[in-house]
Amino acid sequence: MHHSTPTPFPSRPSPHRPSAEPASQTFDAIILGAGAAGLFCAAQAGKAGLRILLIDHARKLAEKIRISGGGRSNFTNRDLDPRAPQRHYLSQNAHFCRSALSRFTPQDFVALVQAHGIGFHEKHKGQLFCDHSSNDLIDMLDRLCQQQRVQRWQHCRIERVDFQPAADNAPEHPPAHGHYQIHTERGLATAPRLVVATGGLSIPKIGASDLGYRIARQFGIGLIEQRPGLVPxxxxxxxxxxxxxxxxxxxxxxxxxxxxxxxxxxxxxxxxxxxxxxxxxxxxxxxxxxxxxxxxxxxxxxxxxxxxxxxxxxxxxxxxxxxxxxxxxxxxxxxxxxxxxxxxxxxxxxxxxxxxxxxxxxxxxxxxxxxxEGYAKAEVTLGGVDTRALSSQSMECRQQPGLFFIGEVLDVTGWLGGYNFQWAWASAHACAQALAQPLIPATVADSTKRRNA
Missing domain, CATH: 2.40.30.10 (Translation factors)
Incomplete structure (x- = not known):
């Protein structure tokens, strides 16, 4: 278990912060990153009745969705075969993505898009695009979050992430659980679960950062070397x-x-x-x-x-x-x-x-x-958080209770043509389902599953 250790986050004082840090606000889960994976996870977890806080440092919501597909967002691909999804994905752990992709398919996301009246068309080799604008997709995700009363701190700098283990004699917590403390320019937020959906390093001009990798390193989680992908x-x-x-x-x-x-x-x-x-x-x-x-x-x-x-x-x-x-x-x-x-x-x-x-x-x-052409022109980041440290069922770290990674920050990279967005939806859905379950560490859950198999 990893005790609270500060990460090398920016330490410059915020002009927005009062002289004394306000009392902590408590949530069921905190999600870092309001991109495709973060927004969808927040909406799905909120639908399960959880109190969710979504934090993002960018000024604009889901800018990567907005610019994708020439402004029409190639949001999934009909040709994905959930029985053999590794064919369309690169990872050091090839089969990791199979579970999430088979439980939330392109057809599932298409049904959601249709339910919200968003027109779409197939352009080439199963690639589905919005008829009008990628803003339709962003508005849908934003609306879903608002309906579930997800709190969003947008354009909010994260200063430090800590983990406070539960006292051994605290009966209200299962063994090895505690609370994550997110220090931000808006104050302190705490939750027993933290979801990292911060994306990769591609397209820095719209706010890409290495925050997710720094958090992984803080908690002793391995990283696969990163490099630009889908790049000229x-x-x-x-x-x-x-x-x-x-x-x-x-x-x-x-x-x-x-x-x-x-x-x-x-x-x-x-x-x-x-x-x-x-x-x-x-x-x-x-x-x-x-x-x-x-x-x-x-x-x-x-x-x-x-x-x-x-x-x-x-x-x-x-x-x-x-x-x-x-x-x-x-x-x-x-x-x-x-x-x-x-x-x-x-x-x-x-x-x-x-x-x-x-x-x-x-x-x-x-x-x-x-x-x-480097990260400036790369559509995705290859490599990232080593998936061998995570449960493929829940996206939770096996050795760090309550810490989840979803989307592009992981070492799962799809082909061009909507596959990366489908990974965002599927990994977010798997994580949200896990968030809705009682607080049981992934290692315990895995051993229980093996005993019941």
Missing amino acids: LTFDAPTWHPFKSLAGISLPARIATGVGKNATHFDEDLLFTHRGLSGPGILQISSYWQPGQPLCIDLLPGLDLTASLQQARQHSRKLLANELAQWLPARLAQTWTQQSPAWQQPIDQTADKALRQLADSLQQWHITPSGT
Whole structure:
């Protein structure tokens, strides 16, 4: 058990605080972070009759929901298979997410959206978006919290988190339980349960912070190394110089990385940028790409380009670049053929070997990124709180009673396309169900479950 140990929170005095800290306000649970996971957990726990306090340091509510999906919020994905959810998620503990995702499915969240009259549509590969605006989703979550009388301290800085263990002789508390004390610029709040829904490090300009990781460290909970996920990839200047002029061109591609059992590929659009590559296919592969690994890109998937060029040569005298433009954007075809003198002549004068080399260069384009655009452009954070320290049923820490982690702060990262929001809803729902149960430490609950199995 971990006794109260201050974290390295900012200690500057608040201009809003009176000279003496007011008496503590007590709640059944306190949730840190009013994003997707925090809002949904608060609403669900409030519905169970609990007195909930939701605290967030940002000025605006759920800004990450607001900007997601081009302002229309890709809020879930119909294609998620709850029987094998790990297919769509990355984690050091691959099966951890299965329990929560199978108990609160995309269909469950869709039913909630429909009940609130929010129009939505499927855009691509099971991805569901709001018809009008992501604000509809934020308003729904806010309304659900208000209906359940959830208190919200918004734009409120958290200064310190402490844990006060219960006295051994206190009969009103089960063994090993105590109270969490949240010191904020609005005063002190206490509760026997604390839910950390603070998200990751991605998009710092809207308020991302490392608060959740600091709390995990404070209570001795392991962390998996964090890095940007679903992020554009960049290349060093000499490598990218031939392709810099292609910025803005987008086309379908097959993008692969890794070898053997670690090989992964995605068939999605690719976008050329001034600094490298982006687009859905690149964002997807970025979560699997490891520094130093090359990408293998097929810019014309499903086409036998060598055979197509040889056939075109029989009846065409066009420049090779012009002939190639029937399959590729003209600017891309023109730039690509500039890489070799053998590709800069009429197709009927181009040798078989040159045609094969051109086809290979387009369909097995090996190029090694130098890095990523970082957290500023990353949609999610890979890594985070080690899920092996938590109960997959409740999201509660096994060794720290009453402490829960949900959403992106955990080492569970979904694919592009609504999977990360579905993890937020599902983990929040699992946590809220646990909050509604009597105060039993996760370790006790797990051992009871094993005895009853």
